[in-house]
Amino acid sequence: MLRAPDLLGRRLLFFTGKGGVGKSTVTAAMALLASERGKRVLVVEVDGKSSIADRFETAELSFTPTEVYPNVFAMAMDTEASLKEYLKLNLRVPIVGGLGPLAKALDFVATAAPGVKEILTIGKICWEVRESLEGRAAWDLVVVDASATGHVVSQLGAPDAIRDVVAVGPVRSQTDWMSALLADPSITALNIVATAEELPVAETIDLVSRVREQLDVSLGAVVVNQVLPALFTRSDEVVFERLCGADAREVLGIAAGGDVGVVLEAARLAVSLRTTRATHLERLRETVDLPMLFLPYLFARSHGLRETRLVADALGAELGL
Amino acid sequence: MTAADEDSIEGSQARSGAESLHKSLEPLLASKEMVVFCGSGGVGKTSIAAASALAAAATMPGKVLVLTIDPAKRLADSLGLQEIGNIETRVPQTAFTAAGLEPRGELWAAMLDTKQSWDALILRHASGPEAASRILENRLYHNVTARFAQSHDYIAMERLFEIHESGRYDLIVIDTPPTRNALDFLDAPARMAEFFGGRLLRWLTLPYRVGGKRGARWLNYASKPFYQVADRLLGNQFLEDIAEFFLSFQEMYEAFVTRARAVERLLHDKRTTFAVVTTLEDGPLHEAELFCAELEKRNLHLGCLVINKVLPSYLLSHSGVQAADKLSVNAESVAERLAATCGSPFDDTARTVRVLTTIGESFRNFTVVARRESELRSHLGRHGEVLIEVPAFEVDIADIDGLARLAEFLLPIERTV
Numbered sequence: 001m002l003r004a005p006d007l008l009g010r011r012l013l014f015f016t017g018k019g020g021v022g023k024s025t026v027t028a029a030m031a032l033l034a035s036e037r038g039k040r041v042l043v044v045e046v047d048g049k050s051s052i053a054d055r056f057e058t059a060e061l062s063f064t065p066t067e068v069y070p071n072v073f074a075m076a077m078d079t080e081a082s083l084k085e086y087l088k089l090n091l092r093v094p095i096v097g098g099l100g101p102l103a104k105a106l107d108f109v110a111t112a113a114p115g116v117k118e119i120l121t122i123g124k125i126c127w128e129v130r131e132s133l134e135g136r137a138a139w140d141l142v143v144v145d146a147s148a149t150g151h152v153v154s155q156l157g158a159p160d161a162i163r164d165v166v167a168v169g170p171v172r173s174q175t176d177w178m179s180a181l182l183a184d185p186s187i188t189a190l191n192i193v194a195t196a197e198e199l200p201v202a203e204t205i206d207l208v209s210r211v212r213e214q215l216d217v218s219l220g221a222v223v224v225n226q227v228l229p230a231l232f233t234r235s236d237e238v239v240f241e242r243l244c245g246a247d248a249r250e251v252l253g254i255a256a257g258g259d260v261g262v263v264l265e266a267a268r269l270a271v272s273l274r275t276t277r278a279t280h281l282e283r284l285r286e287t288v289d290l291p292m293l294f295l296p297y298l299f300a301r302s303h304g305l306r307e308t309r310l311v312a313d314a315l316g317a318e319l320g321l
Numbered sequence: 322m323t324a325a326d327e328d329s330i331e332g333s334q335a336r337s338g339a340e341s342l343h344k345s346l347e348p349l350l351a352s353k354e355m356v357v358f359c360g361s362g363g364v365g366k367t368s369i370a371a372a373s374a375l376a377a378a379a380t381m382p383g384k385v386l387v388l389t390i391d392p393a394k395r396l397a398d399s400l401g402l403q404e405i406g407n408i409e410t411r412v413p414q415t416a417f418t419a420a421g422l423e424p425r426g427e428l429w430a431a432m433l434d435t436k437q438s439w440d441a442l443i444l445r446h447a448s449g450p451e452a453a454s455r456i457l458e459n460r461l462y463h464n465v466t467a468r469f470a471q472s473h474d475y476i477a478m479e480r481l482f483e484i485h486e487s488g489r490y491d492l493i494v495i496d497t498p499p500t501r502n503a504l505d506f507l508d509a510p511a512r513m514a515e516f517f518g519g520r521l522l523r524w525l526t527l528p529y530r531v532g533g534k535r536g537a538r539w540l541n542y543a544s545k546p547f548y549q550v551a552d553r554l555l556g557n558q559f560l561e562d563i564a565e566f567f568l569s570f571q572e573m574y575e576a577f578v579t580r581a582r583a584v585e586r587l588l589h590d591k592r593t594t595f596a597v598v599t600t601l602e603d604g605p606l607h608e609a610e611l612f613c614a615e616l617e618k619r620n621l622h623l624g625c626l627v628i629n630k631v632l633p634s635y636l637l638s639h640s641g642v643q644a645a646d647k648l649s650v651n652a653e654s655v656a657e658r659l660a661a662t663c664g665s666p667f668d669d670t671a672r673t674v675r676v677l678t679t680i681g682e683s684f685r686n687f688t689v690v691a692r693r694e695s696e697l698r699s700h701l702g703r704h705g706e707v708l709i710e711v712p713a714f715e716v717d718i719a720d721i722d723g724l725a726r727l728a729e730f731l732l733p734i735e736r737t738v
Binding site: 018019020021049051054068122148152197198199200202229231232238239240243245247248251252255256257259260262263264265266267269271272273276299300301302303305 | 361363364383393394395480512602603604605632633635636638643644645647648651654655658659662663666667672673675676678679680681683684686687689690693713715716717719
């Protein structure tokens with residue numbers, strides 16, 4: 001078993017994963033956990049689905065960070081706004097209001113050109129981290145709700161992709177420090193969120209090898225989310241099996257009423273679900289040599305800040321805090 | 322089926338559902354030629370689409386194709402889909418027999434290979450082999466097709482069109498790509514047309530068309546600031562590469578737009594229907610509702626809503642909750658009675674108490690989730706004519722047998738096992 005990684009000691013944490021595994025919840029929980037340990041945190045939502053706002057129960061996010069929880073600031077990525085900011089900072093091109101037709105043209109080029117859109121995203125993120133490292137911005141930690149497994153490699157690989165295609169110019173010259181920042185394991189960690197189900201596990205395994213082949217970005221941990229509780233030990237399970245037998249059921253029926261059958265059936269469902277997932281988890285553990293953090297399935301009434309807090313607690317425990 | 326299931330209203334509906342028109346996919350699968358399954362990632366779209374195709378082949382004569390995007394490996398294997406790209410493969414009769422089915426039709430399956438499909442499209446539309454290879458070898462080409470947000474969506478719709486046009490199948494069931502937004506593919510044909518041929522492209526490539534590749538640029542008033550900024554940011558070599566790429570694409574513009582319009586017409590055709598898949602979770606449900614509303618707005622046919630991975634309704638039965646509580650509260654006396662009546666392995670009453678308490682607690686835990694789901698379910702707005710619920714399966718759907726089990730919830734099927 002690998003030791004719990006010192007994720008809170010880094011400055012930039014990415015969370016990716018297959019859709020539906022709870023990537024945004026884990027991202028929000030990590031931010032909350034860090035803030036409670038005295039850090040000033042910036043959360044960046046890359047895919048504008050307002051999931052982060054839901055996790056903190058706040059209004060929709062914009063490109064300008066807003067405080068969503070004490071010491072947690074959150075922003076939604078917007079490539080046009082990022083470009084505007086970039087132009088203002090780097091080229092001193094005066095841009096008043098919207099970029100207008102220029103934006104449309106740039107958007108068009110950005111779509112066609114490898115990595116331009118991605119560099120505007122990753123560039124803004126790296127820039128915030130670098131400004132903080134050099135004392136011009138006050139983020140102790142930047143946490144990113146990154147793109148899903150399918151897109152994250154091209155996103156993080158954007159600085160390299162740009163270097164391949166753009167021969168000269170300021171964009172090219174700025175990719176070097178970004179690449180260095182992403183590759184530094186004392187600063188950056190790419191974490192993968194998964195559930196113990198077939199496709200999320202397969203995508204995690206696939207992503208780990210693609211990251212190692214194609215990127216120079218340090219991997220952090222695999223967060224296994226929604227782990228169902230183990231109901232029984234092996235000897236307990238023997239008792240459970242016998243409870244389902246006719247004679248035992250009769251006793252249970254007398255004691256608990258006629259519907260004891262469905263209670264046993266529900267327990268059986270819980271056991272089978274856990275067993276099915278255990279095989280996927282086994283495969284994940286055998287294949288991926290990264291530290292794993294396990295978060296329990298929450299039998300909660302709703303999703304929101306309360307759930308985020310519960311996940312943050314579980315995450316803290318897994319990180320040995 | 323348990324006692325509780327029978328006395329709960331939800332349960333009895335789910336069971337009789339198979340016979341009722343509004344709880345079955347049968348009318349859709351029997352009358353439409355294309356069924357497009359959509360929904361957000363992780364809801365089980367691929368399995369539902371494959372099970373629908375299987376159900377159609379099992380119960381109706383004719384040829385059915387399931388065009389799938391990114392199936393789990395074991396499912397792909399069970400459908401006979403190796404890494405063979407766009408090739409359509411027939412699912413062998415023996416696979417049906419093993420799952421206790423006697424199919425009346427044929428089931429075919431294919432996976433969507435985006436790159437291969439794009440290449441085929443270029444070869445078809447280009448003016449000649451030379452023009453085609455100029456595009457296929459352009460270093461931006463792969464990038465554009467692989468990264469353009471609507472590229473996967475478009476090519477899926479394009480393949481649907483092509484296969485439908487070939488007339489090889491009576492019914493085509495298609496799974497949509499996992500996009501950031503389930504609505505994206507509805508706009509894909511229109512955006513594709515805009516992307517490859519719009520005014521913007523002409524404007525952007527203007528200096529290169531007028532001045533020649535390395536010649537003096539003639540810049541109009543509007544495009545000047547763009548080139549100034551772009552040049553400074555990216556260097557002009559890069560801009561030239563882009564312009565060259567789009568110039569070669571431009572000769573295909575007419576063909577491309579005509580085709581994109583045809584694809585769009587197909588989505589609106591009355592032979593096409595959409596099936597929205599969701600689970601009872603906030604995110605997917607929200608997306609499903611958005612999608613249903615959007616279909617209506619665009620005058621597209623919403624065939625049905627499939628709610629997948631629904632927890633058993635007995636978790637909501639009052640008598641079940643009561644029984645679970647009694648098991649926990651009276652665990653000690655129950656354990657003693659079990660030891661007295663049944664003997665081993667109940668002789669260790671402490672252990673029996675532990676097991677009984679756990680069973681009771683687990684039931685309560687799952688009840689919380691089932692309530693949350695039913696609460697969300699009750700807020701569900703409009704959803705077309707057909708609403709189908711598919712239960713949470715305790716094991717993965719990884720083979721024909723699993724698909725057949727799932728299919729039984731979609732429409733009545735006769736199975737011998």
